[in-house]
Amino acid sequence: MAGRGVAAGGTLVLDGEGLSKLAQGDSRVRAFLDVARERRAHVVVSAITLTEVLRGKPRDAAVHRALSRVRTLPVSPELGRAAGELLGATGLSGHRCAIDSVVAATALSSARPVVVLTSDPDDMSRLLDEPDTPKSQRVAVVHV
Numbered sequence: 001m002a003g004r005g006v007a008a009g010g011t012l013v014l015d016g017e018g019l020s021k022l023a024q025g026d027s028r029v030r031a032f033l034d035v036a037r038e039r040r041a042h043v044v045v046s047a048i049t050l051t052e053v054l055r056g057k058p059r060d061a062a063v064h065r066a067l068s069r070v071r072t073l074p075v076s077p078e079l080g081r082a083a084g085e086l087l088g089a090t091g092l093s094g095h096r097c098a099i100d101s102v103v104a105a106t107a108l109s110s111a112r113p114v115v116v117l118t119s120d121p122d123d124m125s126r127l128l129d130e131p132d133t134p135k136s137q138r139v140a141v142v143h144v
């Protein structure tokens with residue numbers, strides 16, 4: 001696996017594409033999930049991610065199977081505020097960025113080390129920028 005792995009006690013966060021690829025059986029995403037499980041890391045999605053991937057259609061069955069393997073975290077008022085502040089700090093806007101900011105806020109509030117699997121590493125990296133945090137402790141962003 002390329003990049004930084006998930007150490008014991010850490011968190012693997014899946015964005016909409018990460019969850020979709022897990023549902024499709026993508027071998028790379030499954031490998032990240034397997035490593036996270038081996039290291040007893042949390043594997044999570046934000047509840048807002050469900051908005052991106054579920055459509056009330058038969059194809060949702062695979063997503064529901066994938067969701068049974070991860071923990072869905074709620075979006076609290078505090079997390080919503082943090083996500084809005086991330087948007088303000090980065091100057092990003094729009095629906096897609098709003099969802100990404102909630103995923104980023106979820107990652108930033110998760111047990112470290114954190115790896116985020118995302119289809120949008122550029123915006124996610126901007127949202128997760130932690131210049132005052134040592135590089136080894138920052139959230140790792142992995143393109144899937």
